[in-house]
Amino acid sequence: MHEEVPDEEIDRQRALYGPLAQSVRELADAVIRTEVDDEDIRIAQAEIEAITKRLRERQLEGPYGVRFNSAGRSRAWGNAVVGTRNPVAPPLVVEHESSGRAWADFTLGAAYEGPPGLVHGGVSALILDQLLGEAAGAGGKPGMTGTLTLRYRRGTALGPLRAEAHIDRVEGIKTYAVGHIADDEGVTVEAEGVFILPRWARPHFEAEGSSAPSRFE
Amino acid sequence: MHEEVPDEEIDRQRALYGPLAQSVRELADAVIRTEVDDEDIRIAQAEIEAITKRLRERQLEGPYGVRFNSAGRSRAWGNAVVGTRNPVAPPLVVEHESSGRAWADFTLGAAYEGPPGLVHGGVSALILDQLLGEAAGAGGKPGMTGTLTLRYRRGTALGPLRAEAHIDRVEGIKTYAVGHIADDEGVTVEAEGVFILPRWARPHFEAEGSSAPSRFE
Structure with missing residues (x-):
């Protein structure tokens, strides 16, 4: 999809969403490896659900897609391998x-x-x-x-x-x-x-x- | 790895960790698609980092591995495709x-x-x-x-x-x-x-x- 966004705005968004996705990658690793008490697990889950609910108050209707601007910059930020904004992606640079x-x-x-x-x-x-x-x-x-x-x-x-x-x-x-x-x-x-x-x-x-x-x- | 855990305990753990991982899958989807304000993004990130820190207070030293008990039940809960406890996994049943x-x-x-x-x-x-x-x-x-x-x-x-x-x-x-x-x-x-x-x-x-x-x- 063509989306006319200046390069500076792309950089600003990257600085905002990149660290957010990275925080979820760390959380995913902790969820696999944690050995804290059951009660602490349940509290964490409730908090995570509350954050998700707030983030969903305004959201894209579907997946992120791939966006291009006239300067030739592309953003595949939802990509499962390189997606800056996708916590499932490692992401590869x-x-x-x-x-x-x-x-x-x-x-x-x-x-x-x-x-x-x-x-x-x-x-x-x-x-x-x-x-x-x-x-x-x-x-x-x-x-x-x-x-x-x-x-x-x-x-x-x-x-x-x-x-x-x-x-x-x-x-x-x-x-x-x-x-x-x-x-x-x-x-x-x-x-x-x-x-x-x-x-x-x-x-x-x-x-x-x-x-x-x-x-x- | 052989780990002698009764089937009932495996079921109990699944009921605890499965929903936790599922909450992180939902969060990951919301992170890709959210359009809330920058300040709300930053607050969410700080909260996620705090949860991770608490979950890491006691954790496995490395990845989850695959665990077997004598009854033949196996748990590949960290697996990238079927891992119940792995938010990166869809997970497939x-x-x-x-x-x-x-x-x-x-x-x-x-x-x-x-x-x-x-x-x-x-x-x-x-x-x-x-x-x-x-x-x-x-x-x-x-x-x-x-x-x-x-x-x-x-x-x-x-x-x-x-x-x-x-x-x-x-x-x-x-x-x-x-x-x-x-x-x-x-x-x-x-x-x-x-x-x-x-x-x-x-x-x-x-x-x-x-x-x-x-x-x-």
Whole structure:
């Protein structure tokens, strides 16, 4: 969605909503790990419900979506991987190169667990889908995920991690991207994906001086 | 981890922690969508931080892990997909058949968004990894994810969904499972995965009257 908001206002909103979402990420971690008394749990729950009720007094009707302004700034603040405003997102801060590379350093805690002490295999898939899609977009070849294949070499321990991706090749409307997640000792999960330019977006990419979005996901 | 807790105590804990985690899921949705004044945002953040601090007064040192008692009840309450106690998890309530089938009906809201109004492709991967793994485990052939391949047929709208999976075939330590996510109009994402019995668990499965875990993820 196009929403004409000046860059300064975007920065102001980020400074407001980013720390709020971060406080809920910390709360989620505490909810998984707390061992306080039952009565304290019940009090916490009642307080949380009261906060939610106040925040809902005025709210968007549906999900956040993705918003663009004329300056080319986009906000995918509800995104499940990179959403600044989404407590479910770690969130990843992804860096890009226009050659079609994307990478991120991040830390995953208790909320992303699968096997004991390890990152859920599906969380690795979630992160790699985002990274590969961002690499495709960074290279000017965005698309929706068509296929995604993950190879798990070994367990990924919860903690500090790095994800990287790059465009392998482009064939018409299909962009092939590859990437991985690594810990201090090397690669733990590898991925390859095909990203397909949606039909509705194709005219934008045929026009000169395109202002089409750099990614869809 | 083996933790000798009677079934009644497990039920009691579920009734305590389940609603607490659910209150944080609602809060996360409200944080993404709220449009209340800046001052109200700041007050909410301060209150959330105070609750977290109290919950952390006594807590587990690390992630929740997976706990088993002698009656065969397991608790993967920190799991990123099914974790009752994990606000990041939707959470899915997965049903099983010992023939090697697993399925779940669930609803995904604003926190699971990728493209505007659609489920993040990686969230579909996350859910299918869990479902395929549960199908393998339900059929007595559990494993860690070896490979996982997703085919995205079309966008999956946020809202009510169903995921299903079953064992396709077993070859020694490898279990091949397939599954999909569907909305009212049919299948949106298909998956196939190979689940591999970890080396350390193999002796359990060679022994008679095994009490090995039914899944690892």
